Amino acid sequence: MALLVSLWLAGVANWPLWRSLLSLPENGNGHGLLFATGFVLMLAALHVVLLTLFAWPRGIKVVAAVLLVPAAAAAHFMGSYGVVIDPTMMTNVLQTNFTETRDLLNGRLALSLLLIAALPLAWLWRLPLQRLPWRAQLGRNLAAAGAALAVLLAVLFLLFADLSSAMRNHKSLRYQINPLASFYSAAALVRQAQATPRLPPQPIGLGATLAARDAGAKPPLLLLVVGETARSDHFSLNGYARPTNPALAGLGVVSFRDVTACGTSTAASLPCMFSHLGREGFEARSREHENLLDLAWRAGLAVLWIDNQAGCKGLCDRVPVVKAGEGAPPALCSDGECLDEALLHGLDDRLSALAPERRARGVLLVMHQMGSHGPAYWRRSPASAKPFQPECETNALQQCDTQALINAYDNSIAYTDRVLAQAVGWLKTRRAEYDTTLLYVSDHGESLGEKGLYLHGLPYAVAPSEQTKVPMIAWSASAPRLQCLAGERDRPLRHDHLFHSVAGELGIQAPEYRAELDLFAPCRAP
Numbered sequence: 001m002a003l004l005v006s007l008w009l010a011g012v013a014n015w016p017l018w019r020s021l022l023s024l025p026e027n028g029n030g031h032g033l034l035f036a037t038g039f040v041l042m043l044a045a046l047h048v049v050l051l052t053l054f055a056w057p058r059g060i061k062v063v064a065a066v067l068l069v070p071a072a073a074a075a076h077f078m079g080s081y082g083v084v085i086d087p088t089m090m091t092n093v094l095q096t097n098f099t100e101t102r103d104l105l106n107g108r109l110a111l112s113l114l115l116i117a118a119l120p121l122a123w124l125w126r127l128p129l130q131r132l133p134w135r136a137q138l139g140r141n142l143a144a145a146g147a148a149l150a151v152l153l154a155v156l157f158l159l160f161a162d163l164s165s166a167m168r169n170h171k172s173l174r175y176q177i178n179p180l181a182s183f184y185s186a187a188a189l190v191r192q193a194q195a196t197p198r199l200p201p202q203p204i205g206l207g208a209t210l211a212a213r214d215a216g217a218k219p220p221l222l223l224l225v226v227g228e229t230a231r232s233d234h235f236s237l238n239g240y241a242r243p244t245n246p247a248l249a250g251l252g253v254v255s256f257r258d259v260t261a262c263g264t265s266t267a268a269s270l271p272c273m274f275s276h277l278g279r280e281g282f283e284a285r286s287r288e289h290e291n292l293l294d295l296a297w298r299a300g301l302a303v304l305w306i307d308n309q310a311g312c313k314g315l316c317d318r319v320p321v322v323k324a325g326e327g328a329p330p331a332l333c334s335d336g337e338c339l340d341e342a343l344l345h346g347l348d349d350r351l352s353a354l355a356p357e358r359r360a361r362g363v364l365l366v367m368h369q370m371g372s373h374g375p376a377y378w379r380r381s382p383a384s385a386k387p388f389q390p391e392c393e394t395n396a397l398q399q400c401d402t403q404a405l406i407n408a409y410d411n412s413i414a415y416t417d418r419v420l421a422q423a424v425g426w427l428k429t430r431r432a433e434y435d436t437t438l439l440y441v442s443d444h445g446e447s448l449g450e451k452g453l454y455l456h457g458l459p460y461a462v463a464p465s466e467q468t469k470v471p472m473i474a475w476s477a478s479a480p481r482l483q484c485l486a487g488e489r490d491r492p493l494r495h496d497h498l499f500h501s502v503a504g505e506l507g508i509q510a511p512e513y514r515a516e517l518d519l520f521a522p523c524r525a526p
């Protein structure tokens, strides 16, 4: 039974891995086929070694199910969307919610679960088990494990050169080994969680102050819109050929064209975007720190996080938070999800509900968009905002015509354009009391079938630019500042700039602030 399950896992449940291996240019010949076959054998042998540990009458069938069910699900996601199951992807899996999950359920997932897990399990479940005395069973298991180990080592010896070069050159291959990558990544998260002491985050901005304002100068109101899954090259402001930004184009906004994200998924990008550490410092951190919102709060500003998504990944734990759907008209919300226009609903009331003494010093409003969250892109725009037709209306993306998929995605971008333009419109109504600024930046991009990849979340080192290049757009009530910022629009920027730009714009003086990462600094009046 251990042998059968292992062959099934290695041969069938790993079809996305075999497809990736065989599509590598260096494997496009007879030798490549031999290498892939050897790899199947090695994987099967490895699974036999593991399964023989559990090859006891009480354990084997349960363990087979524990391996086959995740393997069937992972095979579907890897095979359909080109994702891999590394620790970051496992974080995304663990942080997801009902509506996000619902967007991913489809017939192909059910088929994968049926064919790869349910059918073999149904067959296995009915197989009678032979009960041997435990010594005899142990002897058998050890013999099987020994034989499998011998096969594993023999193939490893023969293929070592190919194997080490494939694993070195294509690091994400290891995260396609199914289902072991899932278990490895889950274990890595547990280890990481245990290694990081459960301490409150390290405070930042202790002693932060606000720059003195000229007499009669208005307090700042900065609206930071955190975009979702928007890729830079689908914004007509950045040169995209389709008119995806008709509303913003008329408002004189500045679109920064070369902005690199900190991660390729929400869970990876958001904490890093709001951190003062920058990508490298954030990756290397030994403990958690407070973030930009805490800094603004500590400096005495009014802060509000308005969420239209699966939450703020812990960023907004210590500041006021409101759900976009609260009080929004029913037309904007259905099935537990809201269109992004809900973020703009009742903003005046939300603003006046914040503490007056804080508002007098300045306001940081953060809107966390639903944006272009996939794969159900067509759900991200209302019927009145779908200029690109026909739309792909299934989450089984590879079943759609590529153009229909891009249409649905571009409609979500065009809708974001409308939402941002309305946000600017609202900021204009508050100009009398506040010095208003809008800053929009997406958390990561998206693959739309390029190189056979869909969605996002590939390991950063191998992620294509479609997943890492993000739009960033600024608007200011001051025309000279906008003109100055326009001169900066081709400057290479990163998410690393976000913390310092927002802090600088709000006049926060803190030890963590670095002027060289403040994109507004060159355009601030001395």
Ligand SMILES: [Zn+2]
Binding pocket: 228, 229, 265, 266, 267, 443, 444
């Ligand atoms: Zn995201």
